[in-house]
Structures are given as structure tokens and as C-alpha cells.
Amino acid sequence: MASDQPDGATPAVTDIPGFWAVVPAGGAGTRLWPLSRSGSPKFLHDLTGSGRTLLEETHDRLAPIVGDRFMVVTGAAHLEAVRGQLAALADDVVLAEPSARDSMAAIGLAAAVLERRGAEVMGSFAADHVIADPERFRSAVAAAVAAARDGWLVTIGIEPTFPSSAFGYIHQGAVLDGHPDARAVVEFVEKPSVPVAEEYVASGNYRWNAGMFVVCPTVLLDLLAEQDPGFAATLRAIAAAPERLPELWQKLPKIAIDHAIAEPAAAAGKVATVPGGFGWDDIGDFDSLATLLGDQEECVVLGASDQVQTAGVTGLVVPGSGRMVAVIGLDDVVVVDTPDALLVTTRERAQDVKAIVAALKEQGRADLT
Amino acid sequence: MASDQPDGATPAVTDIPGFWAVVPAGGAGTRLWPLSRSGSPKFLHDLTGSGRTLLEETHDRLAPIVGDRFMVVTGAAHLEAVRGQLAALADDVVLAEPSARDSMAAIGLAAAVLERRGAEVMGSFAADHVIADPERFRSAVAAAVAAARDGWLVTIGIEPTFPSSAFGYIHQGAVLDGHPDARAVVEFVEKPSVPVAEEYVASGNYRWNAGMFVVCPTVLLDLLAEQDPGFAATLRAIAAAPERLPELWQKLPKIAIDHAIAEPAAAAGKVATVPGGFGWDDIGDFDSLATLLGDQEECVVLGASDQVQTAGVTGLVVPGSGRMVAVIGLDDVVVVDTPDALLVTTRERAQDVKAIVAALKEQGRADLT
Known part of the structure; x- marks a missing residue:
């Protein structure tokens, strides 16, 4: 070798x-x-x-x-x-x-x-x-x-x-x-x-x-x-x-x-x-995942790219429910689609996702967390 | 009267x-x-x-x-x-x-x-x-x-x-x-x-x-x-x-x-x-729908508001698949969730949605249009 x-x-x-x-x-x-x-x-x-x-x-x-x-x-x-x-x-x-x-x-x-x-x-x-x-x-x-x-x-x-x-x-x-x-x-x-x-x-x-x-x-x-x-x-x-x-x-x-x-x-x-x-x-959040997977100039798709349509988009899209995900005209966006929950945010606000999880728990929606 | x-x-x-x-x-x-x-x-x-x-x-x-x-x-x-x-x-x-x-x-x-x-x-x-x-x-x-x-x-x-x-x-x-x-x-x-x-x-x-x-x-x-x-x-x-x-x-x-x-x-x-x-x-697009439903300072939810979590968002969110929709840190955003397709865009780009529909038809996905 x-x-x-x-x-x-x-x-x-x-x-x-x-x-x-x-x-x-x-x-x-x-x-x-x-x-x-x-x-x-x-x-x-x-x-x-x-x-x-x-x-x-x-x-x-x-x-x-x-x-x-x-x-x-x-x-x-x-x-x-x-x-x-x-x-x-x-x-x-x-x-x-x-x-x-x-x-x-x-x-x-x-x-x-x-x-x-x-x-x-x-x-x-x-x-x-x-x-x-x-x-x-x-x-x-x-x-x-x-x-x-x-x-x-x-x-x-x-x-x-x-x-x-x-x-x-x-x-x-x-x-x-x-x-x-x-x-x-x-x-x-x-x-x-x-x-x-x-x-x-x-x-x-x-x-x-x-x-x-x-x-x-x-x-x-x-x-x-x-x-x-x-x-x-x-x-x-x-x-x-x-x-x-x-x-x-x-x-x-x-x-x-x-x-x-x-x-x-x-x-x-x-x-x-x-x-x-x-x-x-250590993939701390979706911002670091986007950095890991691609560069700043493109929209990275993690998953089935035939389930995604984009126009004028940079950031990260994760199709994960079998549905078509269409994104238009957003920079540094994060879209994560799952069968029971959807997240839409920006790379800059990626850390704030944990606040949503906390809010869901508080509202008795632990089934989603 | x-x-x-x-x-x-x-x-x-x-x-x-x-x-x-x-x-x-x-x-x-x-x-x-x-x-x-x-x-x-x-x-x-x-x-x-x-x-x-x-x-x-x-x-x-x-x-x-x-x-x-x-x-x-x-x-x-x-x-x-x-x-x-x-x-x-x-x-x-x-x-x-x-x-x-x-x-x-x-x-x-x-x-x-x-x-x-x-x-x-x-x-x-x-x-x-x-x-x-x-x-x-x-x-x-x-x-x-x-x-x-x-x-x-x-x-x-x-x-x-x-x-x-x-x-x-x-x-x-x-x-x-x-x-x-x-x-x-x-x-x-x-x-x-x-x-x-x-x-x-x-x-x-x-x-x-x-x-x-x-x-x-x-x-x-x-x-x-x-x-x-x-x-x-x-x-x-x-x-x-x-x-x-x-x-x-x-x-x-x-x-x-x-x-x-x-x-x-x-x-x-x-x-x-x-x-x-x-x-x-005449509700020509999601921008005019957002104007019709609310003002520029808030996030309007059309549908079940208990299916939506937002933080620092203005625009329009339409939950329509029974899933939880979480949106963080986006202004004038448009998120429309349906059972088989999801749209994420901005009010400014609302007119461009028709291009996505045209693209889907071209790709043989008329089932989604």
C-alpha cells in the first residue's frame, strides 16, 4: 500500500x-x-x-x-x-x-x-x-x-x-x-x-x-x-x-x-x-452541516435531489418526506422536511432551532422532539 | 334596515x-x-x-x-x-x-x-x-x-x-x-x-x-x-x-x-x-394574499395556527399537511405546506412560483400541478 x-x-x-x-x-x-x-x-x-x-x-x-x-x-x-x-x-x-x-x-x-x-x-x-x-x-x-x-x-x-x-x-x-x-x-x-x-x-x-x-x-x-x-x-x-x-x-x-x-x-x-x-x-447545527456539504455559492441538497426544485437559492435543503420541496429566491436558507415536522430558517439563525424544540416540549408536543 | x-x-x-x-x-x-x-x-x-x-x-x-x-x-x-x-x-x-x-x-x-x-x-x-x-x-x-x-x-x-x-x-x-x-x-x-x-x-x-x-x-x-x-x-x-x-x-x-x-x-x-x-x-399571488390577510409587521398564518411555530418572522405561513411548521428568522417569507408539495419563497419572488409549476410540468410531474 x-x-x-x-x-x-x-x-x-x-x-x-x-x-x-x-x-x-x-x-x-x-x-x-x-x-x-x-x-x-x-x-x-x-x-x-x-x-x-x-x-x-x-x-x-x-x-x-x-x-x-x-x-x-x-x-x-x-x-x-x-x-x-x-x-x-x-x-x-x-x-x-x-x-x-x-x-x-x-x-x-x-x-x-x-x-x-x-x-x-x-x-x-x-x-x-x-x-x-x-x-x-x-x-x-x-x-x-x-x-x-x-x-x-x-x-x-x-x-x-x-x-x-x-x-x-x-x-x-x-x-x-x-x-x-x-x-x-x-x-x-x-x-x-x-x-x-x-x-x-x-x-x-x-x-x-x-x-x-x-x-x-x-x-x-x-x-x-x-x-x-x-x-x-x-x-x-x-x-x-x-x-x-x-x-x-x-x-x-x-x-x-x-x-x-x-x-x-x-x-x-x-x-x-x-x-x-x-x-x-461535530455538525453542531445546520450551518456547520451546510459548510461541510458544500460551498457558499450553491444550494446543497442532502437527500433525493429529484424531490427538490430551486431557483435563485443558496443554503441547504433536506427533503425527507417524499414530498416535492420548491424553494425560490432565498440566500443561506435552511429547509428541512420530515414526515411530521418542517423547519425553515437561515444558516445565521441555525442555533435558534433548539429554542423551537424547547417551545414544542413546553407545549406538550414532545412527540415531535 | x-x-x-x-x-x-x-x-x-x-x-x-x-x-x-x-x-x-x-x-x-x-x-x-x-x-x-x-x-x-x-x-x-x-x-x-x-x-x-x-x-x-x-x-x-x-x-x-x-x-x-x-x-x-x-x-x-x-x-x-x-x-x-x-x-x-x-x-x-x-x-x-x-x-x-x-x-x-x-x-x-x-x-x-x-x-x-x-x-x-x-x-x-x-x-x-x-x-x-x-x-x-x-x-x-x-x-x-x-x-x-x-x-x-x-x-x-x-x-x-x-x-x-x-x-x-x-x-x-x-x-x-x-x-x-x-x-x-x-x-x-x-x-x-x-x-x-x-x-x-x-x-x-x-x-x-x-x-x-x-x-x-x-x-x-x-x-x-x-x-x-x-x-x-x-x-x-x-x-x-x-x-x-x-x-x-x-x-x-x-x-x-x-x-x-x-x-x-x-x-x-x-x-x-x-x-x-x-x-x-383577485389574490393574484402569495404577496397579494399576504397583504390581504395582514400587515407587514407580522407573520400571518392561514390555517391551523397550532401547527405553526415562528420566531422573528414576517410574511405568510400556510400549514396544510397536518405537520408542524417551524420558521425562524426570515422576513417577508412565504411558506406553503401541502400533503404532497411544499413551497418556500419570499413575497418579492411570489410571481416566480409559476416558473416552478412550468418546470414540474416539463419534468413530467403534472401530478403535482
Whole structure:
């Protein structure tokens, strides 16, 4: 394969023995309503027009390096849909959360289960992100796994493409000894203002935190035990006796993995980062989806283009009910058509979709959310 | 009743003996797609939110002065729908055109049938116009009937509210002897440019031609016979032997009543006009519908408002499929939702809807037009 690579390209990474992928599949994605619903979150949808859902693409992207060492942690409500989309997965690698308890509980449960199964290294990757260059993504993961084997909690730091105020940042320091692709993490920084983000991007020392953590399961649980011994002990107790999950799960704290272990571990000098320049997007709203799918000069259709008529339109049109969608004379418009709900807005107002979802809930129309 | 009228108001007009209303119900109204379709033209729809269709409102408006002397001329395809909406009408007052042959044939057929039935005066009124003040409308019709009984072809001239370039104009002259509410017509003028229309409106001597003609059936047919003896003779032959309609109808010229008789009769000094200041609209497109239904500062919903969510929107939203319609952050927007087609545009581009209809036909999607 290496001979097929253009000069300077990353060589293809193949199976990484002992390495498991963990995919927490949750989150309603209300800013992508009416495509994404609480009963059918965005990871279950094909948002790129590839013919594969975001969850399926996440599996496709990791399969070359993990084979069947792929674990999903999802809400009980989505268990059937996840199994339907990833039918090749064994039953014991799809874990169902009895209720949503944030990312530390979800990823920690996977770590405890994998620790008992003898997994050497795990990496957690969201189910609903889009990655332009899977090959470079896998190379970054391979570098992260190598550092994780030396005991580091490794995060993959996304190369920022603009001074976003919507993401947390990773402040990177010196190159790690023995790991030329990895750097120590000075600290994690919460979502900054745009001017501060501009300084971060200009400095070249900051990267977006996409929540991709690569670490040995035991290291992860031990880091958690340092902060909250009971939390780690409960996770290990569930792994030892899965029938106790319903009883013990509700006792777990609701906390993000960033706050629970990544930030304290960074302060203690135990976190490293591997740069990820593979083209990444979390599709936060219809504006970012429009950017991902096309340029500003055209009207992008996600779905059956024979169900769309446009004249003098730029923006994004998503036909999704089988009906004809005709749009005339609107710039940067967003039209999303589904069988029971229709959204018409602009790219600029894409963030306000969540207010509509909130209003519908308040009006007793949770059936539509 | 007169004592209930505010000072200076028109007294209520009641039954006008011997007077028949003729309502040609045709025209697809493609600029109101997807509400209006060739199979379901705009006169069959409730476009004002009154709970009555435009055809039903036309009947409601005329019933006080004509009782059951109400005749509809419509396409064979719409016969069933018309009978359904106007169930009280006798079978012999709903005439079906075998094919569309323009307004002279439609109104002339009604005139020939009514001539044989001994009707004294007839008035033709479109099925899809909106009139704000039916009482004043009926007063104008009564004045027109009085002049028609003296042999005039009488048109009701709509008071122009802006210098429209979308309507033909009536140039009015001197007051008629014995008919203080009527004036002679100097000429009919085709749709003018906006600057010319501005002069017309400023002069006070011009009125919009809404195609409302009041005339004795025999006068109408004799005026036609002066221009085209065969046309008038054929219409009278059909009235004498209705079973010959399919055979004779296809021989009739396709011509508008304005060109066939109104313009030549005006040149011959045989046309009068009665001013109509009763608030009139022909709902030419969604822009004029939005103006009719609300003001510029708000979002008007035509239909079930509980199916609509808006935030920062002005314009017109028509929910019509049972689905939730959410619109955010758009000014002067037009959203029209139907079970098989959706339109999203602006009030400014409302005229371009007909291009979408043409495109759909070209693409073999006549099922949607």
C-alpha cells in the first residue's frame, strides 16, 4: 500500500493488537431538529449523503484498526437501533445505559468491562463526528495508542480551522520523550471568547478538544479513583457483576470525563496530546452541516435531489418526506422536511432551532422532539 | 334596515327581480401553487381563513340579491367539486364546459341559456375574487342593473388603491342621464406601465377592470352578433338544443369577453361603468394574499395556527399537511405546506412560483400541478 501513497502521505495503519474502540452514542442533537430527535439522535442518521449513518461511518473508520474490538455504550432507548445498524457486533459489546449519566459514567463503564476482558488500550470516539481523512485519523490514533501504552492519558487534539468559541481548547507543551508525534498537555481550557480563541489559533499551541481519549483502561479507572474512589469502585463492581447494573448505575455521579479526570490529570502532568489534522466536524447545527456539504455559492441538497426544485437559492435543503420541496429566491436558507415536522430558517439563525424544540416540549408536543 | 346604517352609509339592497348572477369558475391560478392546482383551482379553496371557499363566498355575497337565480359555468373536471360546495343549486344552473374556451364562450353560453329562460338582466362575477364590503358591492350591482335595463353594457369599475400594472383600466367619462351612479366608458385600456398607471390613478378618471359585466342577455348576444354573427348564433343554437353542446362547443372561438364585445361596444358608446369602492382583490399571488390577510409587521398564518411555530418572522405561513411548521428568522417569507408539495419563497419572488409549476410540468410531474 505504501507505494500507492503520494509523496509525504501517511502510510496506512492496519490492526492495532490489544486496542479497543469505545463509542459513546448519546445526545439528542436538538440543534439538528427535525432531523435529529430524542428518539432518533443524529448518530443514527446519514447527514453526509454517504449512504451510511454517522454511527456506521464511525464503525467503518475504526474497523481497520480494531476489527471486532468495538464497543458501543448507548441509551436503552437506542439499543435496538444501534444493533440494527451495526448488526455484525456481538451482544456483549453493546452496553445499554439504564439512564443518561454523562460521559464519565458511560466511558468508565466501558473501561471497567474492558479491564476485565484484558484490553490493553482503549480509545473513546463520539458516534456523531465527521472525519474527512480516515487514514490520517487512524495514524493519529496509532500514535496515541503508543503513548497510552506508556501510561499517558492521551487526547487527540484537532487542528483548529477557525477561532471557534464553541469548543474547548487543549494547550499543548513540549514533545514527549520517545513519542515524537505527541506533546504534553499544559491544560484544558473551557470555551473561550472569540478574541481569546483568535490568540490561541495564532499561537499554534492550542488545539480543539473533541473528547477523543486514548488510554489503558486501568490507567483511566485509577485516575478516576484518585478523584472519586467510590465512582471507580462502583464501575468495577458493575463489570464484575453485570446483573447489578440497574441497581448501581443510578448511584453514579453525572459528570463529564473532562472534569472528572482529564483536567485534574493534566494539572498533574499525566496527559499528552497527538495532533489530528484529518478534517473534523461535530455538525453542531445546520450551518456547520451546510459548510461541510458544500460551498457558499450553491444550494446543497442532502437527500433525493429529484424531490427538490430551486431557483435563485443558496443554503441547504433536506427533503425527507417524499414530498416535492420548491424553494425560490432565498440566500443561506435552511429547509428541512420530515414526515411530521418542517423547519425553515437561515444558516445565521441555525442555533435558534433548539429554542423551537424547547417551545414544542413546553407545549406538550414532545412527540415531535 | 336603513335606520341601522351609519350616517351616509349605503342602504342594504335586497332581492333584484329578474336579475341573474353568472359565475364563470375556471383558471388554474398557478401563482398560488401548491395551494391551487389545475385539478383544484383557487376558487375551490378557503384563502381568507373565513371557513368558506372563494366560490362559496361568491355565492354568499350574491344570494341576497339573486336568491336561487345563480348560475355557474365551470370545466367538466370541476363539476363535481362545484356541486359539492354549492349543494343547494339546481342541476340546470351548473353548466359544464367540455373544454376551456375563454370567457366569451363561457359567459355567452350562460347568456344564451338565460335568454331562453326569460332572465331580464345578468351579471358575471369571477368565482375567485375577494370583496371586503359585500353590502356596498350589492349596491353597486343594483345601480349597474338599473343602467343595464336601459340597454347599456355595464361594467363595475374598481376604485384603484395603487398604480398597478397588473390590471386593465376603464377610462370613465360623463355621468349617464337618469343614472347618477353610472358613467359612460370612454375606452378600456390594456395593462399599463407603472408610470402610466400613476397618471391614471392621479387623474381620478380611471378604474380597474375586474371583468364584472352587468347586461341584458339579449343585449350581450346582440353585441356579440355585431362582431361575430356565427359565434352568437352557435351559442343560441346550443341553448335551444343542449344535447348539441359537445358537437358545437369545439367550434367556438377562444377569446376573452373584453376583446370580443366590451372594447368594440365601448368604441361605439354602448358601455357604462358603475364605481365599485367595496374593497376588491383577485389574490393574484402569495404577496397579494399576504397583504390581504395582514400587515407587514407580522407573520400571518392561514390555517391551523397550532401547527405553526415562528420566531422573528414576517410574511405568510400556510400549514396544510397536518405537520408542524417551524420558521425562524426570515422576513417577508412565504411558506406553503401541502400533503404532497411544499413551497418556500419570499413575497418579492411570489410571481416566480409559476416558473416552478412550468418546470414540474416539463419534468413530467403534472401530478403535482
